[in-house]
Amino acid sequence: MIQGSVVSEVIPPRKVVVVIPTFNEAGNIEAVITGVITALPDASILVVDDNSPDGTADLVESYAKQLPKTFVGLVQVHRRQTKAGLGAAYRDGFARALEMSATICVQMDADLSHHPMYLPAIVSVVDMGADASLGSRYIPGGRIENWPPLRRFLSRWGNRFAAGMLGLAINDATSGYRAYSRSILERMDYASVEAEGYGFQVEMSHRAVRCGGRIVEVPILFTDRVVGESKLTHHIIGEAFGLVVKLWLKDRVLRRVRRR
Ligand SMILES: Nc1nc2c(ncn2[C@@H]2O[C@H](COP(=O)(O)OP(=O)(O)OP(=O)(O)O)[C@@H](O)[C@H]2O)c(=O)[nH]1
Ligand SMILES: [Mg+2]
Numbered sequence: 474m475i476q477g478s479v480v481s482e483v484i485p486p487r488k489v490v491v492v493i494p495t496f497n498e499a500g501n502i503e504a505v506i507t508g509v510i511t512a513l514p515d516a517s518i519l520v521v522d523d524n525s526p527d528g529t530a531d532l533v534e535s536y537a538k539q540l541p542k543t544f545v546g547l548v549q550v551h552r553r554q555t556k557a558g559l560g561a562a563y564r565d566g567f568a569r570a571l572e573m574s575a576t577i578c579v580q581m582d583a584d585l586s587h588h589p590m591y592l593p594a595i596v597s598v599v600d601m602g603a604d605a606s607l608g609s610r611y612i613p614g615g616r617i618e619n620w621p622p623l624r625r626f627l628s629r630w631g632n633r634f635a636a637g638m639l640g641l642a643i644n645d646a647t648s649g650y651r652a653y654s655r656s657i658l659e660r661m662d663y664a665s666v667e668a669e670g671y672g673f674q675v676e677m678s679h680r681a682v683r684c685g686g687r688i689v690e691v692p693i694l695f696t697d698r699v700v701g702e703s704k705l706t707h708h709i710i711g712e713a714f715g716l717v718v719k720l721w722l723k724d725r726v727l728r729r730v731r732r733r
Contacts, residue, residue, distance in 0.1 A: 489516040489596055489652075490575035492566035494559055498583040499527040500700035503536050505581075508589030510544060513596065517573060518548045520583075521566040523556040529583075558669035559649075559704075567663055571655065579652045584698035587650040594691045595652045604657035604686035607643065607678075608650030614692030615645070624697075631713065635675050638721045639682075644690055646678040647671045647713070653681075660684045670709030672716040679720050 491509050495502060502520065509518055522530040530550045537548035551569055553562065563580060570578045577599050581587040591608055598606035609615045611632060617625060628647065635646050651674075653661075661680040668676045681688055 489577045490570035491516050491518050491579040493520050493583045494562035495522045495529045495583045497525045497527045499529045501585050505583050512589040512592040520550045521562040523553045560669040560673035576655050581650050591693050598689045599652045599654050603689045605653045605681050605688045607648050607690045608693035609645035609690035610695045611644035612690050616694045619697040635717045638717050647674045657686045668716050671713040
């Protein structure tokens with residue numbers, strides 16, 4: 474009894490906030506929310522919507538009202554004025570999740586490429602002491618379904634390039650299915666990450682590693698979206714490539730300065 478009260482003073486109770494950025498995901502979002510609630514009934518869900526013309530935000534709010542009483546208040550929408558990219562949505566979403574007292578902050582796409590059934594595994598890794606866990610397509614047990622050869626090639630070699638250049642020892646640094654502990658998010662200064670799209674995931678991975686974070690990869694089956702449209706552009710691919718080169722240069726300069 475005494476031991477229990479001492480522990481509860483030191484360790485805050487677990488609070489998981491799942492941040493889901495959306496732009497035109499009306500065809501997917503209800504299934505995603507149902508999946509998250511089923512997999513992690515104690516989690517809060519924060520949908521970060523950039524004023525989707527297809528009414529995704531309204532749909533989430535009316536869907537949340539229909540949920541059983543146990544889930545009242547657990548599903549929230551943060552409405553942003555205009556489409557400003559994935560990185561901006563995540564920076565905003567993480568800040569809100571921390572305000573909501575999250576001890577574990579999850580990020581996942583709303584297009585059903587990230588199956589909610591992996592949530593318990595991804596979250597429990599952080600619960601057990603890791604600083605971050607990544608849903609990984611490129612470790613044993615991980616797989617991709619229904620991606621054309623060019624997407625596979627770009628993703629696989631993009632990851633090899635990023636990990637090799639930056640010495641990340643991470644197999645899937647572009648994965649957008651992750652969980653962070655509160656403490657690593659606070660240490661990483663995520664608000665100053667400028668990249669969007671895949672670049673955002675790579676830069677967050679790089680910062681987590683440089684902060685001395687303990688990072689664990691969990692195998693996932695990634696399936697291509699069936700409903701809605703991809704927001705991937707040439708600009709996002711170019712940005713990620715340029716970012717890796719920029720971070721590599723920065724690392725080299727820092728190493729030289731430290732050696733002096
Ligand atoms: N709030 C917000 N969400 C976005 C924005 N761009 C993309 N998203 C969401 O971010 C998630 C990932 O976007 P996708 O279009 O699936 O892009 P992707 O997964 O990188 O690319 P694909 O593999 O082709 O699907 C989805 O939930 C999108 O709705 C944006 O500008 N703002
Ligand atoms: Mg996607």
